[in-house]
Amino acid sequence: MFELILRFAVRNPLRHKLRSVLTLTGIVVAILAFGLLGTIVSAWYAGVNAASDKRLVTRNSISLTFSMPLAYADRIRAIEGVTDLSWENWFGGIYKEPSNFFPQFAVEPESFFRLVPEFRVKPDELQAFMRDRRGAIVGRKLARRFGWQIGDVIPLKGTIFAGDYEFVLRGIYDGARASTDENQFFLRWDYLNEKIKQLFPGSENQVGIFLIGIADGREAATVSQRVDANFRNSLAETLTETEKAFQLSFVAMTGTIVKAIQIVSCVIIFIIMAVMANTMAMAARERSSEYATLKALGFRPWVVGALVYAESIAVALSAGGIGILLTGPAARVVGGKLDNIFPVFGVAPETIQLQWAAALLIGLVAALIPARQAMRVKIIEGLRQAG
């Protein structure tokens, strides 16, 4: 019995090749688009997923655009549970054109790469960075994007700390994992501080965020509370959270857009469901005499229904498979184009699972009405049509 159903499932779509090819193409496109949209959403969360649970981020509680005095560093170090400390400022410079955007941070050179081991820098390059106050370390992807070599001078125009800056590339870091952001630019905090002292006297010794290392992720909540309690009622009250929560707050601010993309990726599945359901309805209509014959031969109605389902699912799943195979290469092309927006752009295993599920859903829903009609075919009427 099952062999019969299977054979029908494979043979029936071949009877109407043009229609099957068209339907197949439609589903391939839909599954591909669905996968790409899923990948965009996961790229949005890349920073969150790459975050370490052994790091806390302390910022000014008013908002990220407010800084904290450098003097906080010693007070934070003295807090129980804090094992390491680094700090950074958002630099926000422009490289030639505003459209060349990439994130730039002024980091405390000695501690930063120790605290963030997923940015792998060769020891000699790190040494060179420590020796040169104008030194910079950039991600592999960023260096490739602009063709920078070690020793190159990179001019940046400051937007927050107005002025023209020139940095010398001293090192290129590699990400420890595929999900590590290789699109960042690091300059030295002490150099920036020196420049600020010259340009805007009185604004120096300010820190954008403190990066706190803790020994055990389970201590995150208590250490955070200790830090914030220490600075309560001061001029710059702090807000300390895990790096994950910190990254998530960025994603949450653009949550509406993520939501819109998710809704739209469901819409494409609905569109293709309508197309597929239409195909199946036509097929079932044409074959009502066959279904009547099968019934006359003594097959039960559920067998007839199963035939429709099997055909629909076979088409949907094979199209889904092709779509999933194409998603990888397509994501590489799209990821290359959106490099500066999404530094990490890879198809996640969950996305592929969702694609299979969507394909299966399309197959099932599309067969719903046609299968019911096929099961209800009256033998006499069906056979009369054939006459």
Added chain:
Amino acid sequence: MNKIPFNYIWRNLLTRKLTTALTAGGMALVVFVFTAVLMLDAGLKATMVATGRPDNVMVIRAASETEVQSSIDNAQMSVLETLPHIALDDTGKPMFSRECLVLYSLVKKDTGVATNVTIRGTGDMGLALRPQVQLQTGRLFKPGSSEIIVGTNLAKEFKGVEIGQTLAFARRDWLVVGIFDAGKTAFSSEVWGDAEQLKQAFRRPVYSSLIFQLDAPGNFDTLKNRVADDRRLTVELKPETQFYADQSKFLAGFISVLGLTLSVIFSIGAIIGAMITMYAAVASRTAEIGTLRAIGFRRTNILIAFLAESLLLSLLGGIAGLAAASGMQAVSISTMNWQTFAELAFAFKLSPQIALASLLFALTMGFLGGVLPAWRAARLNIVTAVRSA
């Protein structure tokens, strides 16, 4: 006998309701996405254009791009205030407003997440320069006090900003005394207070920006050149409308590129749907087509009839999609603008051009889906076609 009656075409769609509904439904969804994207883009632009006024000029520090990043020290401020071509109000006072902007994180009602909102320090003249800002309930903040007023979008979307509630920041409690309506502008997503008080509380020695009104619109370029020549000034002048339009460039670009790419990809699905339907229509009516040809209709008549059927089908889908999208006008979107790093609310906006573009988009899908099947119908051989019955 030169045209196949429209009734014939229309009836054909009616006989197979399920197929017609599914095909048109698929197209309706595509048109819906397409229209919604155009509406969103138009809504964002309308918001940004309405925020600025053509005769107002925004002054920020050169290369700072946004008001939050900008700072203008007192020395430059006093030079700027003595510039010519600044309009005077009825009492003879020059119409300029020194403003101070900071970002503060507030918690959204529906999601519970904290997001950045703009707090603008301004004064009487700041309100006079923006007649689109009207007090809705409560009263204005008193100069020299820790009082604030909030925009309608903020009041609707965020916690803790009702009249009588206080926001605690910069070691003070700020009392909300009023809610202002700024229509569909970016100001509706802001908190306003007294510039001097905010500056002191946040220990800011400098202002962020200066806004003034021109005495005559033609004088902008003269003024711009004069400022560029003045070695004491490192600022940038922009008409307010352009300033706000520039601030949403990235977001607008992102929405339209992503949305239009999606629409094109989605339309492939819908075109295939139309093709399947039309091929089936041709196949099931082969005998009919043969008969029509036999009684004297020409190939072009058949071609046009089937193409018209496909176009009609897509028009149905287009109208349905457009109708659904027009319902989106009631929805407003609130998200972070990457460029200003602050919350911005804007609505979907439908215009006749967008409606026309959407219907044309639908008809294009119908044409692309219908042209090959119609071609096949027109090329059928009369004898074999009639015999197939």
